């Protein structure tokens with residue numbers, strides 16, 4: 102099909118929160134909560150908040166710190182959520198702003214001007230509003246002609262977005278597509294929940310996808326093919342949505358934020374992802390041994406170790422399956438794209454690589470790529 106990734110961009114928020122800072126704040130919150138509710142806890146009406154531990158977080162997940170768009174408010178025990186000023190309709194929205202940062206970097210890497218792009222896809226776990234689309238706002242801010250739309254596929258939003266771009270180029274419905282993943286997830290993190298307060302961070306990534314004949318980027322990758330699967334599961338869920346206003350329950354309740362059965366996810370998703378990847382490689386008569394670089398979803402270091410071990414029959418060598426979650430944490434769909442962005446320039450022409458997301462939905466999306 103001659104469709105290539107011709108450039109990528111990464112925007113990293115300037116603020117970060119270490120495990121120690123996050124755990125200290127959570128534990129203070131838990132003490133305060135337990136003191137304030139001591140009678141109800143003693144009476145068995147409320148469950149006491151358990152304490153978190155920085156050692157547990159690093160050991161169970163591999164996460165050491167996470168970046169956040171706005172740090173103010175997150176560690177405040179009387180708030181436990183970011184304090185982000187609401188902007189007027191005339192201002193650039195927060196999510197479009199971070200999308201633009203990554204988009205401009207990807208355009209530069211691909212040697213593209215706004216006039217070269219004819220479609221913009223904003224694909225991520227959440228959009229800050231339903232309409233007008235963030236993609237159309239970004240399109241307008243960059244002065245791009247053509248069309249744009251938003252897509253939500255949780256952890257697989259970035260890969261599924263690239264899949265749509267691939268199909269548009271292959272079908273000649275677009276010549277050059279900008280796919281952006283502004284993962285502004287911190288407002289959806291329940292910082293008062295010991296089991297999930299440490300998991301996520303904010304980031305924005307972008308990719309330029311175009312036909313090989315127009316690509317001039319310094320590091321180009323042929324997309325050999327795409328593969329996707331979804332399988333319904335309630336094990337990762339957020340009930341936040343536009344219906345909240347009509348339900349006579351709190352629109353801010355814990356079920357309206359990210360929550361999961363982490364153990365079940367781990368157990369179910371790892372074998373699914375390994376089987377999916379092996380089948381995708383087989384389509385090109387490749388085996389895992391033929392793959393030089395694995396750019397995998399970044400949710401948990403132990404998941405990636407297990408998946409690469411299942412595929413390769415041995416531990417991945419240093420650099421073979423780069424980990425970025427140690428400092429970015431889980432950035433929803435952007436993880437595999439961050440890994441790609443930071444670790445692709447050293448590949449030689451002809452080297453194979455694999456980009457794969459796995460998570461909520463469940464959803465898995467992959468691209469087999471070859472350095473040009």
Ligand code: CO8
Pocket residue numbers: 152153154155157158161162226255256286287289290295296297299301337359361362363364366367400401404431433434459460461
């Ligand atoms: N500190 C201390 N102890 C803890 C903590 C903590 N912070 N958290 C849990 N514990 C305790 C547990 O309560 C448990 O105690 P006990 O044995 O007494 O019951 C013990 O530690 C072990 O707990 P777990 O079995 O839960 O621990 P795990 O080793 O399984 O690790 C993980 C937990 C890290 C959550 C792990 O299960 C995991 O990573 N699973 C995979 C999860 C995953 O990939 N999820 C996908 C996330 S979804 C996504 O990627 C995008 C969604 C959209 C974005 C949303 C943005 C907000």
